[in-house]
Amino acid sequence: MKKNLLRILILFLSYGFSDTDHESQIDSSIANAADIQVYDFNYLELLLYTKSEKTYVVNFWAMWCAPCVKELPFFQTYSTNNPDVEVLLVSLDFPADIESKLKPCLKKKGITSKVVLLDDPDSNSWIDKVDTNWSGALPFTIVFDNKKRSFHEGAFESLQDLENLINKTINH
Amino acid sequence: MKKNSRFFTTIVLLSSFLITVNTNAQERNGPSPQGKRSGPPPSGHSPEQTKTLEEVGGYKFGEVGTDFKLKNVAGGMFSLSDIKNAKGYIVVFTCNECPFAKMYEDRLVELHNKYASKGYSVVAINPNSSSENEKESFEAMQKRAKEKGFPFVYLVDDGKIYSQYGAVRTPHVFLLDKDRKVQYIGAIDNNAKSAENVTETYLENAIKALEIGEKPNPNLTKAVGCPVKTS
Secondary structure (H helix, E strand, O other): OHHHHHHHHHHHHHHHHHHHHHHHHHHHHHHHHHOOOOEEEHHHHHOOOOOOOOOEEEEEEEEHHHHHHHHHHHHHHHHHHHHOOEEEEEEEEOOHHHHHHHHHHHHHHOOEEEEEOOOOOHHOOOOOHHHOOOOOOEEEEEEEEOOOEEEEEOOOOOHHHHHHHHHHHHHO | OOOHHHHHHHHHHHHHHHHHHHHHHHHHOOOOOOOOOOOOOOOOOOOOOOOOOOHHHOOOOEEEEOOOOEOOOOOEEEHHOOOOOOOOEEEOOOOOOOOOEEEHHHHHHHHHHHHHHHHHEEEEOOOOOOOOOOOOOOHHHHHHHHHHHHOEEEOOOOOOOOHHHHEEOOOEEEEOOOOOOOEEEEEOOOOOOOHHHHHOHHHHHHHOOOOOOOOOOOOOOOOOEEEOOOO
């Protein structure tokens, strides 16, 4: 009896530890995808500017936006091919849907890029702060480093379209 | 046995502790504060434009919004000129399935009930309607209008009217005055998710401005919305 309980204890403990280990060992981008933060715009805005030389690609999307979901794999592939570029997917879905819908959706699509959720209903107050050219329609993408910035309203037709925008923005 | 049960309790306590620690680790909030924030936009390098608003097209303020003849869910065709003694027109591009459009259905019903008698009717146009999309088909629109008891017309945009107006998302409002001149473009209010927490009723304020012969201010607002399907 005691032996059995001991076995259970070890099982529980090893579960706890292995999970923690798993967390720390796992590729940070995968951990991020499993861990979706909810931000208001003040927080998110910090992620829309950089002082570093790095290139950032930020895509605003939502599960209910069909063209958004269709172009997600382009961002994923780009991110995999360009690990030095920071890709951030900003979901405008509802916080209540994170566990039940958003995570399963990302898993199904094989998206491991970083995802955050923007929950800030007064969108008129922040759309222009993302980019004055943005109408508010999804999807919307911005590309920037510490010197240059550009945007794209609407979905990309292909991975190459996305690459073109990024190359055009940063390398010229 | 008593010892055993105590032993078991310890296990449960220990494991729940471990799980809690783990969960807390996952719930870190916000980006780590890295000293001073770098936004708002540093002046000096403005966004490089790949597409200007002019290229998107659509009406500018004061331009006359086109009339149309579109199929209505209640049967027959509908034109703005069918509204007699109109003082203005609340033209809303919306659709069945977009969550942001849905969140505004009740508010549109309310607005129409409040302002139609004063000469401002809601005219809802679905730019995403397509016979290929069963959720946005004419029949689905009829069903939705019935379910929600739309007191206003709900029209199929088979004439690409959205493109002439410059509607790019749903919902997207164009408030026209009695001469059909565009006076306000944008959002209905400043909180899509919660009608109770609205602090700016942009559209209603714009209507009130027209009623007293003034220009709406602001006359252009933005909101997150679903893209208008442009194909």
